[in-house]
Amino acid sequence: MMSLAKDTVIGFIGSGVMGKSMAANLMEAGFPLNVYTRTKTKADELLEAGAVWKESAADLAAESDVIITIVGYPSDVEEVYFGDNGILAHARSGSFVIDMTTSKPKLAERISKEASKKGIEAMDAPVSGGDIGAKNGTLAIMAGGSETAFHELRPIFDVMGSNIVHQGPAGSGQxxxxxxxxxxxxxxxxxxxxxxxxxxxxxxxxxxxxxxxxxxxxxxxxxxxxxxxxxxxxxxxxxxxxxxxxxxxxxxxxxxxxxxxxxxxxxxxxxxxxxxxxxxxxxxxxxxxxxxx
Missing domain, CATH: 1.10.1040.10 (N-(1-d-carboxylethyl)-l-norvaline Dehydrogenase; domain 2)
Structure with missing residues (x-):
């Protein structure tokens, strides 16, 4: 498994009310950021701040060390992770995926199972704290997945949240x-x-x-x-x-x-x-x- 460093490239998918601020905080902390969202204009502020636009989730996954998603619905999570153009088909072995969408526990378990087959470490890490917590980097982050991955990804979680707890195996965060x-x-x-x-x-x-x-x-x-x-x-x-x-x-x-x-x-x-x-x-x-x- 890769060693997390300041030059770790983070791929971020989802730039809604909370995602935009979370991504901005990661950039401010010094992490290089790739970004993709279905509506490119929603990422304009991030692109102006130095984020690199990717044309698809597949392109982003292939060129990022840690892929973070925070999208709308479980159906959106399924679409972005699975299939020929999904994250899991293109992410590199040894990379990490973190779904921060509030989604179904069983879907988190499925993502983790499929990711492990490809040598990818998956975590479900939904958040609470709203737009205020996202802007201030004080979100509560509820993480599910391996303890090893949690500790390795902790520097990233620390940028976005202040109450960060590893809850257990895949699905526990959800x-x-x-x-x-x-x-x-x-x-x-x-x-x-x-x-x-x-x-x-x-x-x-x-x-x-x-x-x-x-x-x-x-x-x-x-x-x-x-x-x-x-x-x-x-x-x-x-x-x-x-x-x-x-x-x-x-x-x-x-x-x-x-x-x-x-x-x-x-x-x-x-x-x-x-x-x-x-x-x-x-x-x-x-x-x-x-x-x-």
Missing amino acids: HTKMSNQIAIASNMIGVCEAITYAEKAGLDPDRVLSSISTGAAGSWSLSNLAPRMIAGDYDPGFYVKHFIKDMKIALESAQEMELLTPGLELSLSLYQRLAESGGEDYGTHALFKMFRA
Whole structure:
């Protein structure tokens, strides 16, 4: 297996709300960066900063030491990794692939199995922390894969995150992210109800927030997203449509384990209503619109 160094070439696929900042931080840390995305204009800022454009995922994989993907849906992950033009068909033996998309645990296991046949080390490493965490390099990174690969890739993870934990073998990162999304799903309902209650009671919601955010009710969503709710700023740190995708994966996995998840089911139903009313491209905190209306 190759030794990770500062001249390690990173190939980055996906330049959405979070991916763009994650890639930019890697460049700022000194890593040479190849980039590919289906819509080239989304990579313009990275290209202007010195990233090298590749015409396909196959070209990027063939010319990179570590390939990182953070795309939209499990179907996108399958498309970019498998097939004649996929990453696994063109990545060099001894290279690493890291899927940071929130995707299906079983798909992570499949990628790892197929990668190992080609001498490629695969990790699933979904993240949490939204656009703020991506920009500041303070994401929570939940890694699944071999412990050896995790330690070798740690310098890369350290650039993008501040809470980085190896959770276990392939698929473990995705299972951990499902636990994360389940916790957020119910918590977001509570945050929305709390702020709505404060407003209906005639209180200053910002002042209420200053009291409740540091006590037992405190949470990341309350501190970081409730202010956006109050301001009516629904720009995405993380898209509603992607959260719906995550909750569906979590629900499917929970059902396979015969696990009761009423909070998750309620949150999913509310977010689906929000998406159907035209809110799929809002940030997840836009669930507040369902309560404020």
